[in-house]
Amino acid sequence: MxxxxxxxxxLRTENLQMLALILFLFFGAIxxxxxxxxxxxxxxxxxxxSLIVVMASLAAEYLLLGAEFVAxxxxxxxxxxxxxxxxxxxxxxxxxxxxxxxxxxxATLLGVPGxxxxxxxxxxxxxxxxxxxxxxxxxxxxxxxxxxxxxxHQFLLPxxxxxxxxxxxxxxxxxxxxxxxxxxxxxxGVPVSEPERELAAAGKDxx
Amino acid sequence: xxxxxYYLVLGGILFACGVLGFLIKRNIITIFMSIELMxxxxxxxxxxxxxxxxxxxxxxxxxxxxxxxxxxxxxxxAIIIAVYRTRETLNVDQVNLLKL
Numbered sequence: 001m002x003x004x005x006x007x008x009x010x011l012r013t014e015n016l017q018m019l020a021l022i023l024f025l026f027f028g029a030i031x032x033x034x035x036x037x038x039x040x041x042x043x044x045x046x047x048x049x050s051l052i053v054v055m056a057s058l059a060a061e062y063l064l065l066g067a068e069f070v071a072x073x074x075x076x077x078x079x080x081x082x083x084x085x086x087x088x089x090x091x092x093x094x095x096x097x098x099x100x101x102x103x104x105x106x107a108t109l110l111g112v113p114g115x116x117x118x119x120x121x122x123x124x125x126x127x128x129x130x131x132x133x134x135x136x137x138x139x140x141x142x143x144x145x146x147x148x149x150x151x152x153h154q155f156l157l158p159x160x161x162x163x164x165x166x167x168x169x170x171x172x173x174x175x176x177x178x179x180x181x182x183x184x185x186x187x188x189g190v191p192v193s194e195p196e197r198e199l200a201a202a203g204k205d206x207x
Numbered sequence: 208x209x210x211x212x213y214y215l216v217l218g219g220i221l222f223a224c225g226v227l228g229f230l231i232k233r234n235i236i237t238i239f240m241s242i243e244l245m246x247x248x249x250x251x252x253x254x255x256x257x258x259x260x261x262x263x264x265x266x267x268x269x270x271x272x273x274x275x276x277x278x279x280x281x282x283x284x285a286i287i288i289a290v291y292r293t294r295e296t297l298n299v300d301q302v303n304l305l306k307l
Binding site: 007016017020021024028031032035036038039044047048051054055057058060061064065066067069070073074077078081085086089090092093095098099100102103107108110111112115118119122123126127132133134135136142146147150151154155158162165166168169170172173174175176177179 | 208209210211212213214215216217219220221223224225226227228230231232233234236237239240241243244247250251254255257258259263264266267269270271273275276277278279280281282284285286287288289291292297298299300
């Protein structure tokens with residue numbers, strides 16, 4: 001969209017840059033608000049929904065940087081696949097509100113000031129002590145063709161290694177998430193006998 | 208022309224929020240989401256540097272980070288399901304034994 005605006009000669013360059021800055025600040029504010037909302041919500045499903053907001057606004061920031069492929073993958077893989085996995089797990093485990101404990105209070109007391117001080121220091125240094133220059137709008141077209149050329153020529157070996165990684169992750173997920181008794185018991189339809197159930201209940205009390 | 212430091216600061220804020228969530232949250236799923244938030248902050252700096260220096264490799268690295276994040280999410284959530292099955296809790300304070 002920005003590229004189309006850039007081609008439109010009637011808009012002057014200053015106006016375009018102001019528009020880009022406004023869009024950056026708008027989506028950045030949404031992004032930070034979502035991230036802070038993730039922290040303050042106590043129910044995991046609210047945290048997951050605010051993480052989706054963060055990812056969607058990050059996709060808009062990628063579009064602003066001219067990275068169309070990354071923006072599309074961000075929406076499809078992150079906001080689509082990974083977050084659906086999170087939501088399914090939350091619903092499957094029926095996760096409720098998290099309880100506050102002593103360790104959590106200590107972590108809040110020590111962690112919040114520490115991270116805020118560190119973050120402000122880094123931000124101050126980045127803004128005041130750096131002359132890194134500006135990011136031109138749409139100067140680097142991140143279209144799928146250029147990325148595919150890079151991915152299948154220069155980064156071919158890492159690409160293939162990631163496919164092996166995905167395969168290992170699939171197998172690990174299947175092994176970890178499958179019920180142990182489904183593997184151990186020969187007939188899946190046979191109900192558990194009474195002594196076994198008592199043993200299982202007794203074992204649960206000891207934990 | 209947006210200054211590069213703005214993008215880096217936004218990525219830093221996201222990373223700091225992720226670190227903070229990792230520290231103060233007690234629900235194991237929310238801790239996992241904080242890790243995803245940190246990865247997103249790093250991804251933003253990758254894309255910003257790629258646009259700044261006119262090198263497309265940064266965007267390819269974002270692709271790899273996303274692949275690793277997807278694999279990590281699949282395995283991690285399977286581990287969470289296994290932990291919940293044996294412990295029946297999602298609170299990390301109550302998960303204090305290494306054996307399942």
